[in-house]
Amino acid sequence: MKVLVVGLGGVTNGGKTTLAKRLRKRLPNCSILSQDDFFKPESEVEIDERGFKQYDVLDALYMDEMVTSIHTWLKNPTGFSVSTAEMKSTHSNLKSTEEVHILIVEGFLLYNYEPLNEVWDRRYFLTIPYEECKRRRSTRVYQPADPPGYFDGHVWPMYLKHKREMEENTNNIVYLDGTKSEEDLLSYLYNDILREQEVLKK
Ligand SMILES: Nc1ncnc2c1ncn2[C@@H]1O[C@H](COP(=O)(O)OP(=O)(O)O)[C@@H](O)[C@H]1O
Numbered sequence: 001m002k003v004l005v006v007g008l009g010g011v012t013n014g015g016k017t018t019l020a021k022r023l024r025k026r027l028p029n030c031s032i033l034s035q036d037d038f039f040k041p042e043s044e045v046e047i048d049e050r051g052f053k054q055y056d057v058l059d060a061l062y063m064d065e066m067v068t069s070i071h072t073w074l075k076n077p078t079g080f081s082v083s084t085a086e087m088k089s090t091h092s093n094l095k096s097t098e099e100v101h102i103l104i105v106e107g108f109l110l111y112n113y114e115p116l117n118e119v120w121d122r123r124y125f126l127t128i129p130y131e132e133c134k135r136r137r138s139t140r141v142y143q144p145a146d147p148p149g150y151f152d153g154h155v156w157p158m159y160l161k162h163k164r165e166m167e168e169n170t171n172n173i174v175y176l177d178g179t180k181s182e183e184d185l186l187s188y189l190y191n192d193i194l195r196e197q198e199v200l201k202k
């Protein structure tokens with residue numbers, strides 16, 4: 001059985017979850033793993049001197065558990081399902097030996113964690129400009145909600161820092177313009193992944 005692990009990384013509110021869910025609807029044998037499901041509980045997240053909870057760093061996440069989940073999927077792509085019912089994979093009628101199983105891992109901090117470096121067959125990264133990101137983020141309610149000044153004081157600076165580190169250490173990143181329409185992004189990614197799948201089948 002052949003497998004394809006697709007990283008769909010990028011800035012907060014860049015459209016990662018939206019795109020991953022739409023892709024899964026179109027691609028047979030496709031599962032999603034969301035990095036957001038690995039956030040530590042609030043009580044375990046560090047607080048800086050300004051009182052900002054340090055959510056936008058690797059330490060805020062159970063990254064070891066995320067790696068384990070990916071390896072569990074790799075061992076048994078057909079049996080994989082995560083807690084949320086809607087995250088279950090789609091299935092095709094093809095015989096399993098001909099199938100290529102796809103795991104889309106979506107999250108804001110995928111390419112800064114060394115143990116995952118070998119896992120990706122494809123690395124995508126969604127970007128949107130500062131103003132658009134701030135606008136989209138202001139309409140979203142996290143638990144806990146962003147306190148005043150959080151975007152400019154923590155979220156955006158951490159994004160820039162991690163993006164810089166990623167660019168220094170990682171090759172083969174395919175950047176996606178998150179201001180494009182959902183349809184455009186979906187069609188680009190769908191065709192790109194299908195091409196990868198065809199290469200694997202040969
Ligand atoms: N291509 C797009 N163009 C405009 N808005 C979008 C697009 N994709 C997603 N959004 C909107 O941006 C917000 C964040 O989307 P989401 O998929 O949750 O982002 P992420 O998972 O990257 O945080 C949502 O309100 C969503 O409807």
Ligand SMILES: O=C(O)c1ccc[n+]([C@@H]2O[C@H](COP(=O)([O-])O)[C@@H](O)[C@H]2O)c1
Nearest residue numbers: 011012013036039055056108142143144
């Ligand atoms: O999910 C949580 O527990 C959680 C709690 C507080 C904040 N977050 C935010 O989740 C963001 C990453 O998720 P996303 O979907 O916006 O890419 C990151 O910017 C965090 O600040 C997430």
